[in-house]
Amino acid sequence: MSIRQTGEFGLISRVVSRLGEPGPAVLLGPGDDAALVVASDGRVVASTDLLVEGRHFRRDWADASDIGRRAAAANLADIAAMGGTATALLVGLCAPADLDAGWAELLAEGLAEEAGLVGASVVGGDMTSGPTLMIAVTALGDLHGLAPVRRDGARPGDLVAMAGRTGYAAAGYTVLSRGFRTPKVLVDAYRRPEVPYAHGPAAGRAGATSMIDVSDGLLADLGHIADASRVHIDVLKDAFVVPDQMRDAALALGVDPYQWLLAGGDDHALAATFPEGAPLPEGWRVIGKVGTGSDVTVDGRPWSGATGWDHFRV
Amino acid sequence: MSIRQTGEFGLISRVVSRLGEPGPAVLLGPGDDAALVVASDGRVVASTDLLVEGRHFRRDWADASDIGRRAAAANLADIAAMGGTATALLVGLCAPADLDAGWAELLAEGLAEEAGLVGASVVGGDMTSGPTLMIAVTALGDLHGLAPVRRDGARPGDLVAMAGRTGYAAAGYTVLSRGFRTPKVLVDAYRRPEVPYAHGPAAGRAGATSMIDVSDGLLADLGHIADASRVHIDVLKDAFVVPDQMRDAALALGVDPYQWLLAGGDDHALAATFPEGAPLPEGWRVIGKVGTGSDVTVDGRPWSGATGWDHFRV
Structure with missing residues (x-):
């Protein structure tokens, strides 16, 4: 069934059912205007990445679950590179209206699985139709009191x-x-x-x-x-x-x-x-x-x- | 000059220069793997939205600054609708390589201006080229200790x-x-x-x-x-x-x-x-x-x- 047939809200409900149990940092997950996520030390680490079909992924080279895992990994790695532990993902999906809804469901599964490796969850998102298949992922994370490890601290001798x-x-x-x-x-x-x-x-x-x-x-x-x-x-x-x-x-x-x-x-x-x-x-x-x-x-x-x-x- | 000519990193530097002074919640802004933002009560509100050219905006109907304002507003409003005050935006831009870099700079100005209305800042983003012009915005916010105002609390008589x-x-x-x-x-x-x-x-x-x-x-x-x-x-x-x-x-x-x-x-x-x-x-x-x-x-x-x-x- 295409996402044109399921409609926006039908697809959201299908996709949300594939996300599994929310992790410990999720205070409010998908379904409202915004999600609410724990930021235990009063700070949140945040990073965003876009993946565009034909440039960052090809549907004939990997299935939707793997594409979801890669999309999640690209963002989760940014959180890790600051010294943080990821807590949540927000995911935007732009897709042609003839996309099979099952593809989007598998994508969601892959995103949730990769996030689950670090105890993070998909807490929200947005879906719209458009000519190009594109996935926008934002990851949130927690430094648990650590100073962020930046790019500008390397010193001669290190x-x-x-x-x-x-x-x-x-x-x-x-x-x-x-x-x-x-x-x-x-x-x-x-x-x-x-x-x-x-x-x-x-x-x-x-x-x-x-x-x-x-x-x-x-x-x-x-x-x-x-x-x-x-x-x-x-x-x-x-x-x-x-x-x-x-x-x-x-x-x-x-x-x-x-x-x-x-x-x-x-x-x-x-x-x-x-x-x-x-x-x-x-x-x-x-x-x-x-x-x-x-x-x-x-x-x-x-x-x-x-x-x-x-x-x-x- | 097209964004193909500026290149990814040249464009990032031009765009970042248009974002103005960071707001009080920004601990680490653009330029690293991830940003770091204050979440004063140990929780962060987060929401994401996609805007696709031809569906959510048209370049012949509004200039880049206005499109940036609308893109920011759609997300900032989601934070407000939870009872929160927005602190930060992360912005993904997918654009054809022949897009004029000035257009992306004006877009960034519009995003930053609208965010500035609530004291929020653009703290990070991602840019890539692709066939369809698309803007992905994630907003973060702070409830300052308030319970989130959800969709499911209305009672008969209200x-x-x-x-x-x-x-x-x-x-x-x-x-x-x-x-x-x-x-x-x-x-x-x-x-x-x-x-x-x-x-x-x-x-x-x-x-x-x-x-x-x-x-x-x-x-x-x-x-x-x-x-x-x-x-x-x-x-x-x-x-x-x-x-x-x-x-x-x-x-x-x-x-x-x-x-x-x-x-x-x-x-x-x-x-x-x-x-x-x-x-x-x-x-x-x-x-x-x-x-x-x-x-x-x-x-x-x-x-x-x-x-x-x-x-x-x-």
Whole structure:
């Protein structure tokens, strides 16, 4: 049944039934003019992202549930990158009126499932019809009294570290865009990122001086830290090991796998800087060093390839 | 200069420069993975809305600043309708890559200006290119310790009251859609709603039992209160006076002006129910009565015209 047939309010009721039980931070969920969410320390962290069909997702490359998980992950990772724990998502869906209502229901399930990984819930949203399928997600989160870990706190001498993985989703994207469906580990990584959510607050508690969600590409995102902190960052290529299946796919497709590892973004790894000598929290590994100056280098030299993604130019 | 030429990060920097000084609730504004906003009583009110070109706005009917004001107003009104005071907006913009960057800058100015009316600020956002121009706004707000005024608290015997005006924006929309540009008071009302923001928290403090933002149409939105509260609502037609310019336009266009007044929504009036005998706060006027049963009637009879707007069917 199309969403034209269910109507706005029929679709809302179908979608809301797929969201599961609300998490502990939800004081008032969907169905009113606005939701009400706990902000335990008197502050709320908030971030918003848009996903547009054909640019951020394709319906023939992933099912609605996976697209929902990716849409949620992109926002939940932003909360983690401040050192916060997400509490709630608000979701806007713009869709052609002939969209199958079941697709929207599965999307909602995927959003709720990914949010559930951190105890967050979908608390509200808006739906409208329009020519382009588009998903707008806003995530709210709680710092539980921690100072926010910003982009501008890196200092010369700090270590650069990463939690989570890079290159998998970018490799999966390349595989899919060349018309292949395997290796499964890469394609699945593109469809459903595995985000190290808990590593964000852990980094904050461990004294991280800066942190960012790797969404544009590792080198580009470290560049945002370098710019905001007015420092130079050098990345050690040897800190990255090319996994076997990524190496095979790179060979078959004629791609430098380090381009995926260093400039691919959609895995939503977390990158952060820590004072030298501070013990890194579990799951974080050193990938480079902060120095004086500006820009990002790899083994002391500028990276020859693209460093990331510009959403207006690509 | 097009946004393809400025690029994503160039446009962000231009837009952020138009947002003015952050309000008192902003702890961390645009430029990081997420914003940080005060939630003074340990809770945050949150609501999200999408506006799609051709459906919610037309670039030939209003300039970017007015479109920004309307986009902000739609969300700020949702916060007011819970009894809250808005603190922050997050804004997603999806736009064709040939959009003039100046248009996006003016949009940001309009958003910030409307938010400034209640002391709120634009604290973050996302921009991407896509085939359809679309604005996604999320508003955050603070109840300052008040209980949220929900849709489900109306009780038989309550009075139905309204703050703000209805019909003006709907009349302006009809005028514009027939190719006219006057009367100015109607067309301006469509372009820039005058929302009674402060009347929402005032109603909450005065003991309103339910409240809603009139966005779909007065009768349709009172229908949401009637459904959620399991009551019947009767609206008194005589409580509405047709303003002279609305009457003239209605005559000229062959429209029943009460259709605008009772089923037009885009003015973002607030409708609420109050216990009988409770003194109404300033700016609220009685427009009907709550009884036992279901549905909404006008002078005891079902309304013959459309009662509002379904965003998938119209």
